[in-house]
């Protein structure tokens with residue numbers, strides 16, 4: 001049999017790059033196909049914030065965070081809530097991933113030149129019971145250089161392999177079918193798309209100028225999730241979460257999920273497709289790059305959160321605590337949007353926007369700028385949203401704030417007196433160092449962590465105190481981002497058929513494989529687990545394929 005390479009990888013995102021470099025390190029010949037032009041190399045990871053989930057890291061220990069494998073596994077399983085027969089491999093991947101995150105993950109990446117900001121972030125805090133969802137301790141490590149810093153070592157290794165002749169990139173190659181010859185899946189067919197000079201992550205043309213057919217002993221599907229394809233998102237949307245009318249998009253158009261259908265047609269088993277990780281704190285990007293471009297606010301815990309009817313949301317629906325419960329709560333209001341109400345003091349310290357371009361200080365590795373963010377006023381990207389973002393309202397006067405909230409949605413659901421009464425009631429609870437208000441208790445708890453006190457969480461204060469003004473309201477939309485389900489794989493990343501047997505010759509990694517197994521997160525993520533999931537599953541697939549060919 002004449003092969004074009006030892007392995008063909010579909011997708012030049014993080015998972016594909018990691019898999020490719022493991023293969024080329026083993027001396028294997030690799031072709032990486034991607035439907036996008038070369039300038040989009042690195043996929044979503046390049047655009048990402050670069051947050052990584054580590055367990056018991058030196059950064060955590062320096063901040064006196066006591067973390068452990070046991071605690072992380074408790075948190076992971078409490079969040080995943082595996083409850084299906086098809087969770088067999090996802091559960092095993094979850095265990096293997098927590099081992100990796102508590103074991104060699106950091107040192108392996110450190111040896112490749114990656115570094116992390118010394119203050120560890122506390123994402124998905126949970127807010128219910130110790131055995132429930134959420135991170136018991138801060139674990140979100142921001143990579144120095146954000147997403148670019150995560151992708152860089154793997155691009156470097158891939159380019160070296162390209163120079164040595166082991167690796168070939170073929171951009172604008174879109175896979176449309178996988179076929180079998182000699183008893184194994186070894187053929188990749190597709191279309192060659194018109195060359196494109198769009199900027200990174202902008203939508204590129206789908207005009208076809210030719211076709212291709214390539215053969216290899218191993219094929220690795222690393223084509224990402226479905227978050228950019230709202231038809232697929234809606235098709236897979238679980239009935240338990242209602243039916244959102246309006247969705248905005250947290251990923252580029254190339255995250256179209258179509259390759260999953262191609263793999264399924266070739267015999268791959270897709271599982272847990274109804275498990276997805278979409279955020280409730282989405283705002284329309286005033287300066288969009290891709291279709292319906294949305295940015296996620298990574299909020300500190302002090303903003304007040306109201307549903308569309310102006311009812312304050314109860315714990316655990318607090319900013320940054322429990323994404324899925326909050327999505328559920330928002331949808332039960334009968335509307336698909338909600339509101340943050342806060343003030344200038346809070347926005348200065350507690351608003352971070354996700355994405356490499358929204359964090360130029362971390363992305364450019366500038367200590368001076370990072371220090372300015374910690375000590376100074378509103379970060380420039382956040383200020384740009386306050387000035388230009390269609391979802392942001394800044395007003396000194398409370399009645400005017402509410403008038404503009406109603407004008408923005410046209411729904412007229414917010415009653416000024418009702419909203420104000422809830423904020424005043426909350427503000428009264430600030431007078432004592434103890435309170436029945438779960439959010440204020442949570443803010444005080446957060447400030448016991450030095451990292452939050454220094455850079456993330458403002459001292460509890462009265463929202464309506466004019467010294468902290470002006471007031472700010474932000475309309476929050478549902479932003480589609482990650483797929484938690486996908487192609488079922490075993491612990492060697494081999495793609496499985498519906499009968500549980502491996503589909504010979506084919507592997508899957510990254511978001512396409514639900515980050516491993518077909519859904520290692522179960523229902524919920526602890527955050528920072530996606531990039532790491534691509535790295536772990538990409539490495540596993542690359543190593544397994546290298547052994548097999």
Ligand SMILES: Cc1cc2nc3c(=O)[nH]c(=O)nc-3n(C[C@H](O)[C@H](O)[C@H](O)COP(=O)(O)OP(=O)(O)OC[C@H]3O[C@@H](n4cnc5c(N)ncnc54)[C@H](O)[C@@H]3O)c2cc1C
Pocket residue numbers: 010011012013014015016033034035036040042043044045046047048049050051052173174175176222223224225250251252254255256257258259354355356482509510511512527528529530531532534
């Ligand atoms: C703004 C933003 C911030 C984020 N922040 C974080 C964070 O802080 N921490 C974290 O852990 N995660 C984060 N993520 C998530 C993370 O970046 C992604 O889940 C991850 O990068 C997915 O990588 P992947 O390689 O699986 O897929 P992708 O990056 O989507 O790459 C898949 C590639 O496959 C190509 N492809 C698809 N179909 C075909 C086909 N049929 N033929 C040929 N090519 C095809 C696509 O063009 C694409 O280049 C963030 C994501 C975004 C967008």
